Amino acid sequence: MHEDLRHIIDLDTRRVAVVLELWQTMKRDDPELARIWRDLNEADLLALFPHRSPQPFSVDLVGSAIDVLLAHPRCGYVAGWLDRWRQDSMSLKEDFCRDHGYMPRELDALLNAERARRMETIV
Template structure:
């Protein structure tokens, strides 16, 4: 499972980093498109988490925002990569949950613990 956990974390960090850069580029070069992406992301987050205020920075391409950017001549190929990385990450997550008999919430706890370990938040006694 450690290799799968590393793959998920690597894919998710790569995706988030590219989304941030894409958002910055769009804000600079195509502010109207960036605003549309932000609004689509806000709508998605509001629908998914109706009990809290949405986080308005588009750190991920999901749903309608993918449909918005895939046909775009300048950003479409990046949207395609981001969507593929997301799908691969989700598939690995599903495989782990099925193989280990754990819930996605339990997997999230494992991923969060690994991220905390990498940041040095958890002392595992190794001195790292």
């Protein structure tokens, strides 16, 4: 089970790192596209999670932002990778819950505990 958690966390960590790098690149090279992505991302996250404030910058690639970025000549291939990695992550999480009898919130708690454990070993 620990190996499954490690695999999910590693995939999500790499995915978020690429999203943040893409975000920084777009802010530098195409600020208008970065603004559009941020606004679409914010609207989609507000619709998905109305009970919490969205992040001030894009930490994931969700919803309509995917379509906008997929069409971009320089960012489209990265957006495609990120979308597939996100789908892979969601599939791994669904498999984990099914295979180990967890509910999604329980898996989130396990993942958060493992991330915290990793942070403690770094410090």
